[in-house]
Amino acid sequence: MMTAGHDTLFFRIKDPMDVAKARREGMQMSMGLGFNQADATKIAVVISELGRNIVNYAGSGTITVIARSETNGKKYMRIIADDKGPGIPDVERVLAGGYTTSNGLGLGISGSKKLVDEFSIHSEVGKGTTVTAVKWLVK
Ligand SMILES: Nc1ncnc2c1ncn2[C@@H]1O[C@H](COP(=O)(O)OP(=O)(O)OP(=O)(O)O)[C@@H](O)[C@H]1O
Numbered sequence: 015m016m017t018a019g020h021d022t023l024f025f026r027i028k029d030p031m032d033v034a035k036a037r038r039e040g041m042q043m044s045m046g047l048g049f050n051q052a053d054a055t056k057i058a059v060v061i062s063e064l065g066r067n068i069v070n071y072a073g074s075g076t077i078t079v080i081a082r083s084e085t086n087g088k089k090y091m092r093i094i095a096d097d098k099g100p101g102i103p104d105v106e107r108v109l110a111g112g113y114t115t116s117n118g119l120g121l122g123i124s125g126s127k128k129l130v131d132e133f134s135i136h137s138e139v140g141k142g143t144t145v146t147a148v149k150w151l152v153k
């Protein structure tokens with residue numbers, strides 16, 4: 015019988031040092047759940063890219079990182095990046111990649127999506143943005 019449960023990390027994000035801390039602790043938590051270094055690094059990159067976007071476009075926000083084990087033995091990491099910034103007018107365009115309103119590559123979101131199993135963006139102009147990413151542990 016497997017034990018179900020979850021651990022949660024919550025970060026207030028306002029500058030690159032907050033992003034670095036979330037990235038580091040999120041990677042540690044992933045490895046603690048059983049992810050190998052390569053996959054834990056993918057989770058770290060996603061935390062980093064979503065955190066960078068919060069700093070660059072919203073000014074501040076939060077990142078929640080959840081490590082979850084289900085009763086059937088399945089495990090996954092969930093990353094939720096949330097802000098009350100300007101929102102994204104054209105989410106489809108951002109997901110397609112190569113679109114930027116800064117001097118970036120416009121690959122933070124589209125690249126992150128490729129590193130995880132589930133990826134969704136809920137954004138409302140003038141209200142804010144919530145990005146959720148899930149990566150399952152495959153053994
Ligand atoms: N949290 C956010 N709030 C508002 N706009 C956002 C947010 N995240 C992303 N965007 C918008 O989506 C665009 C694409 O984001 P993405 O992270 O893919 O690329 P980028 O940040 O422009 O460049 P980089 O490749 O360096 O990440 C941004 O330029 C910005 O216009």
Ligand SMILES: [Mg+2]
Pocket residue numbers: 063066067118121122123
């Ligand atoms: Mg970016």
